[in-house]
Amino acid sequence: MTIFRPRRLAALLVLGLALGLPPTAAQAANTLVFQNDCSEQVWVHFIYYDRAGARVTMPAQSFQPGARQSVFVTDSSTYYYYAYDDGRHWSGDTYLRNINDDPLPYRERVIDEEIETLRLTCEDSYGDTNLMEFRALNRCQQPIWVALRYKSLDDEWKTFAWRKVEPGQMGFFPKTRNGVIYVHAKTARDATGYRVTWEGTDKYYTVEGEELGFIRNDDVRGRPFTGFNC
Structure with a gap:
């Protein structure tokens, strides 16, 4: 399953604000x-x-x-x-x-x-011209947990895990000057033990004692967010 698959819904949801009537x-x-x-x-x-x-x-x-x-x-x-x-x-x-x-x-x-x-x-804008920010949009009906391997502003490769992103929400991650990051994500297991996982073979990193496969994303620059579809 790719994390880069776009999806257009047939109808827009009602905006979640107290905007029932137009402003004056x-x-x-x-x-x-x-x-x-x-x-x-x-x-x-x-x-x-x-x-x-x-x-x-x-x-x-x-x-x-x-x-x-x-x-x-x-x-x-x-x-x-x-x-x-x-x-x-x-x-x-x-x-x-x-x-x-x-x-x-x-x-x-x-x-x-x-x-x-x-x-x-x-x-x-939010600041430094050279800064980029990975943003994860959860299009699933359940929470997802996202791990990120990125190059910090101190020019060191670091692993950020885990960030929980609720359904329909956007998760924001540490900023970087490097346009290449690696991503691994997962849902919780259901009653049968099944879970949706977004993983790859581009890189392997150990997170909380478990070796996980990460997907390379070299399009952080120019992409407003990356969608995760179940």
């Missing part, structure tokens, strides 16, 4: 303009309310360095965005589901002007 509408239409002031190409997810009051979840939009583009028109004063490039991400603490039904940590923003400009800068 403004008197006039508001236009959001996005400007990429970062030196890298970025991908941005937006969630907003259209002029009819319906919630719109946009797929990731790509913006080249220096690009300036009108994104949407709304009567609402509130919207959400999550952005990433090859090594950074611009995230918040509002977890919403994107168009693929994956939970992402969006930032909530308020529109103050009829033509509002969202300027994204490199400095406004």
